[in-house]
Amino acid sequence: MAHEPQPEMRIGDAEREDGLRALGEHMAAGRLTVDEYGDRSAKVATARTRGELLSLFTDLPDPRPRFHAPPPAFAAPPPMPMPYLPSRPLGLRLSSALVPIAIVAGVFMAFRFGFFPFIVLPIIVAVLVNRSNNDWRRRHLGRGRR
Structure with a gap:
């Protein structure tokens, strides 16, 4: 994986979940012990930047967390038209x-x-x-x- 730009950029829950998923794959492959997985998982949960998250993977091969462009925000559905209700006299x-x-x-x-x-x-x-x-x-x- 190429060096990720902007190591000080803040991350969100989606990136933390991706990091936990990657750690789980490394543990399943036997690269991490249960204790190492627990320690690193706790650090993933508190990571605030890309650099903090990637530092937990320096001694591991792929998979690593990927930092994709944020998904496009979904536009709110158009408001339902209100039926015409004439006011009472x-x-x-x-x-x-x-x-x-x-x-x-x-x-x-x-x-x-x-x-x-x-x-x-x-x-x-x-x-x-x-x-x-x-x-x-x-x-x-x-x-x-x-």
Whole structure:
């Protein structure tokens, strides 16, 4: 293997894994003992530069770690187009706010005036608001109950 340029260039996990793989091949071939493999593997795991990594292979033939150009970065997939959702008209948005108001008003009037059928008021408002929202969805989005 030719002398690797730039011995002070920092390495990453891919180069360390390549070094560990090469050490494993040398141990399998009988060139390294288990203890030597353990010592060198620990040094590979902490190596920060090409020079530090290659210094562990000076007394060994090929295979040695290879320093390839970094793989091209994968471009992020294009964002999924958002479906067009027309905004609900102001009247429908305000009618949705009527449901919690109707709950508070119904409970207040039931206890204030002692006429407990006022508790039904929020249910009536919720049904009417839900019906108008479903009608709008059906017309504009093709969804909703039928």
